Amino acid sequence: MESFTLTHPAATPLAGAGRQAIVGVVASGNLEVLAERTAQPDLCVVEISTAADGFGEIWRAVILDFVERAAPGGVRFSINDGGARPDTVLLRLMQAARALQDATN
Amino acid sequence: MSAVASCRAASWLEASARARVAGLLDQGSFVEFLGPEQRAMSPHLRQFDLPRAFDDGVVVGRGLLGGVRVFVAAQEGRFMGGTFGEVSGAKIVGLLRAARDRAAPSPPDAVLLLLDTGGVRLQEANAGELAVSEIIRAIAELRHAGLPVIALVGGRAGAFGGGGIIAACCTALVISQHGRTSVSGPEVIETNKGVEEFDSKDRALVWRITGGRTRILSGAADRYVRDEIAAFRDAAIALAGLTPPPFACETLRAAQTRLVARRERNGACRDATELWAGDGIDEPDQVPDLTEDAFIALLSARSAQHDRR
Numbered sequence: 001m002e003s004f005t006l007t008h009p010a011a012t013p014l015a016g017a018g019r020q021a022i023v024g025v026v027a028s029g030n031l032e033v034l035a036e037r038t039a040q041p042d043l044c045v046v047e048i049s050t051a052a053d054g055f056g057e058i059w060r061a062v063i064l065d066f067v068e069r070a071a072p073g074g075v076r077f078s079i080n081d082g083g084a085r086p087d088t089v090l091l092r093l094m095q096a097a098r099a100l101q102d103a104t105n
Numbered sequence: 106m107s108a109v110a111s112c113r114a115a116s117w118l119e120a121s122a123r124a125r126v127a128g129l130l131d132q133g134s135f136v137e138f139l140g141p142e143q144r145a146m147s148p149h150l151r152q153f154d155l156p157r158a159f160d161d162g163v164v165v166g167r168g169l170l171g172g173v174r175v176f177v178a179a180q181e182g183r184f185m186g187g188t189f190g191e192v193s194g195a196k197i198v199g200l201l202r203a204a205r206d207r208a209a210p211s212p213p214d215a216v217l218l219l220l221d222t223g224g225v226r227l228q229e230a231n232a233g234e235l236a237v238s239e240i241i242r243a244i245a246e247l248r249h250a251g252l253p254v255i256a257l258v259g260g261r262a263g264a265f266g267g268g269g270i271i272a273a274c275c276t277a278l279v280i281s282q283h284g285r286t287s288v289s290g291p292e293v294i295e296t297n298k299g300v301e302e303f304d305s306k307d308r309a310l311v312w313r314i315t316g317g318r319t320r321i322l323s324g325a326a327d328r329y330v331r332d333e334i335a336a337f338r339d340a341a342i343a344l345a346g347l348t349p350p351p352f353a354c355e356t357l358r359a360a361q362t363r364l365v366a367r368r369e370r371n372g373a374c375r376d377a378t379e380l381w382a383g384d385g386i387d388e389p390d391q392v393p394d395l396t397e398d399a400f401i402a403l404l405s406a407r408s409a410q411h412d413r414r
Contacts, residue, residue, distance in 0.1 A: 001151065001154050022141045022159065025121055025158075025181055026156050026157070026158040026185075030183070034142065034159050036142060049156060049157070050156070078159070080156050080157055080158055080159065081156060
């Protein structure tokens with residue numbers, strides 16, 4: 001298991017007013033993403049706990065790509081990963097950002 | 106089509122625990138207890154270098170089912186096989202005890218258990234075994250108080266080990282074709298008794314022995330539904346509206362008498378098809394291959410056989 005936190009400046013706060021959303025499931029090749037609006041509005045924080053050791057560089061590249069695509073300012077994404085592929089990670093992050101945007105909680 | 110409407114048409118088997126709860130209950134009525142943001146996670150999995158889940162694989166809360174106040178617990182069968190661990194087990198125990206105590210602000214009139222489990226989580230087995238026992242005790246207390254406790258089984262993991270016992274302790278069990286219930290799972294039986302006794306890789310055999318069609322025909326389940334969230338919802342609404350049989354000695358003795366008779370009648374059978382043949386079903390070999398429409402028609406043509414509870 002490896003755990004690390006990545007923080008990126010985000011151009012704009014994520015739209016919508018939902019406070020939290022969760023997508024995905026912790027299983028082999030899958031992951032869960034909990035999105036909470038608890039970061040500074042100009043930052044995106046991603047906390048990762050992964051079963052696959054030694055892929056930090058790939059995580060950094062995927063998270064940077066995600067922050068540039070989604071501009072999820074103000075959001076903390078917490079990830080429990082069961083060894084998902086990078087494309088699955090990106091899709092889940094996009095899904096979590098959208099779910100938070102649409103959430104009514 | 107709204108998100109919830111599409112949720113209800115969706116397959117129960119394929120849905121996550123959260124999607125099942127959202128589609129099962131009245132739209133927007135679910136209020137989660139101890140949600141993922143609380144991060145009540147397993148204190149043990151880290152020691153085994155295994156990933157944790159923010160809800161430890163169990164969603165608990167309250168909501169409305171056809172306007173009736175209910176408490177609900179749903180296991181996520183894809184996380185660690187939906188197993189009972191220290192936290193996931195305690196969440197269900199706590200929910201059942203809160204239901205027993207008619208906790209404010211929304212004391213429930215029924216409890217729904219969406220079981221999807223291989224049983225106790227081996228990495229935290231002592232806590233899991235205790236949780237299973239406490240759940241069974243809490244169900245007995247709820248039944249004694251006259252509250253229906255309805256088990257819904259149609260997930261990939263089925264309801265095995267302690268989950269199979271819990272399903273059998275509820276006031277009613279709703280099952281789909283894909284749902285399976287038993288105590289020892291196929292791999293466990295094969296490991297202990299040999300492949301000649303039970304070939305766990307023979308999926309057709311596994312479903313003939315443990316699957317939903319067998320369980321409803323033998324009277325071990327009360328309702329058979331299509332693999333749709335809406336179908337589980339309709340069955341749960343119907344069952345939550347029934348007055349459960351009294352949880353008294355005579356009820357249990359009658360159940361015991363029926364089970365002893367069933368064992369005497371079927372004890373020598375080697376496969377479910379032999380049970381069905383003895384039960385007067387035409388072409389028993391065809392039962393597993395019937396379409397859902399044909400199987401449901403077969404069920405409705407049979408007289409009600411309440412072989413449980």
